[in-house]
Amino acid sequence: MKKILLLFLLSFKCFAALSIEELTWENGDTLLEFLQRNSIPMSLYYSLDREDRELASEIAAKIKYQVLKDDNNNIEQILIPISDELQIHIYKNKDNQYNLTFTPVDYDKEERILTLTLENSAYQDVYKESQSSTLARAMIRSFKGSVNFRNMQKGDQITLYYEQKRRMGRLWGDITIKMASIEINKNSKEIFYFNDNYYDKNGKDIESFLLAKPIGAARISSYFTTARFHPILKRYRAHLGVDYAAPTGTPVKSAGDGTIIFVGAQSGYGNVVKIQHSSGYSTVYAHLSRFAKIKKGQKVKQGQLIAYVGSTGMSTGPHLHFGVYVNNKAINPLSVVKIAKSELKGKNKEDFIKLISQYKQIVQNHIQDNRPNPPKEEEFENYIEF
Numbered sequence: 001m002k003k004i005l006l007l008f009l010l011s012f013k014c015f016a017a018l019s020i021e022e023l024t025w026e027n028g029d030t031l032l033e034f035l036q037r038n039s040i041p042m043s044l045y046y047s048l049d050r051e052d053r054e055l056a057s058e059i060a061a062k063i064k065y066q067v068l069k070d071d072n073n074n075i076e077q078i079l080i081p082i083s084d085e086l087q088i089h090i091y092k093n094k095d096n097q098y099n100l101t102f103t104p105v106d107y108d109k110e111e112r113i114l115t116l117t118l119e120n121s122a123y124q125d126v127y128k129e130s131q132s133s134t135l136a137r138a139m140i141r142s143f144k145g146s147v148n149f150r151n152m153q154k155g156d157q158i159t160l161y162y163e164q165k166r167r168m169g170r171l172w173g174d175i176t177i178k179m180a181s182i183e184i185n186k187n188s189k190e191i192f193y194f195n196d197n198y199y200d201k202n203g204k205d206i207e208s209f210l211l212a213k214p215i216g217a218a219r220i221s222s223y224f225t226t227a228r229f230h231p232i233l234k235r236y237r238a239h240l241g242v243d244y245a246a247p248t249g250t251p252v253k254s255a256g257d258g259t260i261i262f263v264g265a266q267s268g269y270g271n272v273v274k275i276q277h278s279s280g281y282s283t284v285y286a287h288l289s290r291f292a293k294i295k296k297g298q299k300v301k302q303g304q305l306i307a308y309v310g311s312t313g314m315s316t317g318p319h320l321h322f323g324v325y326v327n328n329k330a331i332n333p334l335s336v337v338k339i340a341k342s343e344l345k346g347k348n349k350e351d352f353i354k355l356i357s358q359y360k361q362i363v364q365n366h367i368q369d370n371r372p373n374p375p376k377e378e379e380f381e382n383y384i385e386f
């Protein structure tokens, strides 16, 4: 991937006549319409397979994408991010024909530590200190409702050890909180990120909030990934949700209280229901066989029947595709869905204990050395704010 981006930038440098434009993806625009509008053959879309078409429908509204043009205003290359890790790359090959591939996003990772003493509220203070609403939201999400931030008072402590991505010189994508410590009335609560989930210092799952599993007993047939190299297909794939295998007709329930914002068919995902929840969360239920008696604008309760499992759209067998979004950006559903409480055991537990002692040491050194907080930066708005 380094090579591709380098090519992208090099060709820009070598030929002064080339120019890069940064544009914003319009709400509701589709890849197919985009290709048509830019006189790029629509066959690029039609030759995509099932999963890639599904992915192509995941381009988030308001995301920034780059277009490289020659001096005659002809499009040479386009980069459209699909997730933090993966992007669509459209380019002209040697024969001057357009090609489309999915390639990893090239970015750097920075480890950062932010500490503060509470003045107003946890969210406000973290935002004020970092200028990053992404960080403030990631903090709230990481505790999964296991602390009541409203109980925090002036003088309480917050420490966040996190990973920030940077792309083309700017902040990029979501933030992963690796360790967070919050002190409320001299009681401290720590959480640690391990294997896609948050645990307390004893390796016990953090109690989850907001969302419940949308389906009864069902096996997970595909997990969430923002980019994974497929060893047989020899190319990159992403899956921005969790698939639950279940027979056609199995009831699908709303994962949380919310408002129905979409009921209908969508390319790739077939019959789809979308629900808006509080705090910028929304959920998507796809490949449904049919809908329950619901309509757009209707309020629903957690656990309320909304539809039935099916195999509509680009699907090889009956399953529920369940997606969770924060401000239109896909996150791992299993990181916010309530699951039976579990505890790390055996080798996992050993690895976990090693990891958290490292994290604690890093944070302790930082605090002892009195190192400053990361610089405030202009946030890279790569998705819509509600």
Ligand SMILES: [Zn+2]
Pocket: 222, 239, 241, 242, 243, 320, 321, 322
């Ligand atoms: Zn899926």
